[in-house]
Amino acid sequence: xxxxxxxxxxxxxxxxxxxxxxxxxxxxxxxxxxxxxxxxxxxxxxxxxxxxxxxxxxxxxxxxxxxxxxxxxxxxxxxxxxxxxxxxxxxxxxxxxxxxxxxxxxxxxxxxxxxxxxxxxxxxxxxxxxxxxxxxxxxxxxxxxxxxxxxxxxxxxxxxxxxxxxxxxxxxxxxxxxxxxxxxxxxxxxxxxxxxxxxxxxxxxxxxxxxxxxxxxxxxxxxxxxxxxxxxxxxxxxxxxxxxxxxxxxxxxxxxxxxxxxxxxxxxxxxxxxxxxxxxxxxxxxxxxxxxxxxxxxxxxxxxxxxxxxxxxxxxxxxxxxxxxxxxxxxxxxxxxxxxxxxxxxxxxxxxxxxxxxxxxxxxxxxxxxxxxxxxxxxxxxxxxxxxxxxxxxxxxxxxxxxxxxxxxxxxx
Numbered sequence: 510x511x512x513x514x515x516x517x518x519x520x521x522x523x524x525x526x527x528x529x530x531x532x533x534x535x536x537x538x539x540x541x542x543x544x545x546x547x548x549x550x551x552x553x554x555x556x557x558x559x560x561x562x563x564x565x566x567x568x569x570x571x572x573x574x575x576x577x578x579x580x581x582x583x584x585x586x587x588x589x590x591x592x593x594x595x596x597x598x599x600x601x602x603x604x605x606x607x608x609x610x611x612x613x614x615x616x617x618x619x620x621x622x623x624x625x626x627x628x629x630x631x632x633x634x635x636x637x638x639x640x641x642x643x644x645x646x647x648x649x650x651x652x653x654x655x656x657x658x659x660x661x662x663x664x665x666x667x668x669x670x671x672x673x674x675x676x677x678x679x680x681x682x683x684x685x686x687x688x689x690x691x692x693x694x695x696x697x698x699x700x701x702x703x704x705x706x707x708x709x710x711x712x713x714x715x716x717x718x719x720x721x722x723x724x725x726x727x728x729x730x731x732x733x734x735x736x737x738x739x740x741x742x743x744x745x746x747x748x749x750x751x752x753x754x755x756x757x758x759x760x761x762x763x764x765x766x767x768x769x770x771x772x773x774x775x776x777x778x779x780x781x782x783x784x785x786x787x788x789x790x791x792x793x794x795x796x797x798x799x800x801x802x803x804x805x806x807x808x809x810x811x812x813x814x815x816x817x818x819x820x821x822x823x824x825x826x827x828x829x830x831x832x833x834x835x836x837x838x839x840x841x842x843x844x845x846x847x848x849x850x851x852x853x854x855x856x857x858x859x860x861x862x863x864x865x866x867x868x869x870x871x872x873x874x875x876x877x878x879x880x881x882x883x884x885x886x887x888x889x890x891x892x893x894x895x896x897x898x899x900x901x902x903x904x905x906x907x908x909x910x911x912x913x914x915x916x917x918x919x920x921x922x
Contacts, residue, residue, distance in 0.1 A: 573616040574609075574870065576601075576860065577636035579647035579657060584624035585749070585776045588802045589649040593671055593853035594619060595842050597646055600857030603837075610864045622648055626656035633660035633668075642666065643870045646856050649849055650774075651675035651722040658685045665872035667879055669860055671852035672821070674798065675721045679898045684876050686898045688856045688887065689821055690922075692722070695797050696729025698819045698904045698920045703768065703795060704737040706906075706918070707817075711742050712795070713766040715757055715781065717773045718746040726772035726797050734770075742766050747777070754781050755788055762790045774799040779808020786812045793817065801848045806912050813909045821848040822889035823905045823916040834888040848889060855887035 578597055580590030597617060605614050618640050620632035629648050636642045637660060645661055645668040648654045654673035661668035662682030669686045670678060674695055679685045703709045714731060717723035731741045742764040745757035758781070761769060769785070771778055771794050778800050785794065796818040806813065824835055824845055834854065838846045846854075859882055864870060867878035885892040890902040903921045907914040 573614045575642050576617050577642035577645040578617050578619045579622050579629055579632045581624035582621040586624045589849050592847050592849040596850040596853030597857040600854045604861045622653050626653050629653035630656040633657040637664040637666050654678045667876045669856045671856040672849050675725045686879050688892050688900050689852050691899050692725040693729050695819050696726050697733050700730050700733035702906050704739050709767045711740050711767050713742050713761045714744040714770045716746050717749055719749045723772045730770050754784050758785050758788050758790050768793045768795050770795045772797045775802040775805035779805050782809040782812035816909045819904050820907050822851050825916045831888045851889040
């Protein structure tokens, strides 16, 4: 097991941060090292998180409020971690510029999960026991979030995941929340779209058997597609890290499906698309929000043309709240935010608003304040948390055309 990589944004005073481009995974320091973020004005708490007074920063009435963040800043899904870090950074920066929370600035300590559940669990433990954070934001992947959620629940520290869609995540306990829809809804959306919009009758499924996200979405899609009168002609699987999918795709081709549902991450989907065309499988691919990354189009190229996937938002939505966010994000990071960045921004804002409403920043008080979030105006759609601490919100379906994702339709709960 690799050592946990501690990354910067330690004790980040976001109001004082300068604009900068999004860093790449290669900007990360060697394992075990930490660096202060560029533009940071609050170096002391980050450099000595376990010194006397660290607990006072979380529970007292002076000094910065410290929150934690865990994301895959390196590894195969590094774009997720970088996008989430950008979205959270922007949200907290804006909160601090508006006066902070209870007259105090909010700072964030970031750890790299490397996309690995064990690293995520270690990071959550460190944030709770050493850094004394009042809450944790992250992770993007469901498998990592579930490992973190066990630690957060045991420590009675609220945790909000921006994009983990597996229903099992919030089942870990009443301190665990999410601001995205869950796989049951996403699977329903794509099954209904395949039957009613695309008029498909025969579909195959190719799933990652090491991903809770992928397996959960595949199970829901399969059940709903069959419920709507379609036939799932066969299911094949692979494991995260595989690079050759030709055997599975050849087997699927022999079943003569009209489409293939691939609920994986962009790192695999792009390669799968190319290899599908290589073996003569020309039908459209269908997927979920794990596809959402500019890297998808780099990896898959023209092989993805005509494919569809569900997502949390579309930059093409004319909503003024969203368009204002897009302009601010592009001005700061030089790119259009993906759904991870948008949802991470929403997660940060939901946390800030809950901290403002809470009578104090203890775990139980903050948990209760987050739980009553209702009709929150998120940039990726209005957010109401239900009794299971899951967000009730709409989804969009996008089509890959001309090397980009185009808006097709919106589906409400």
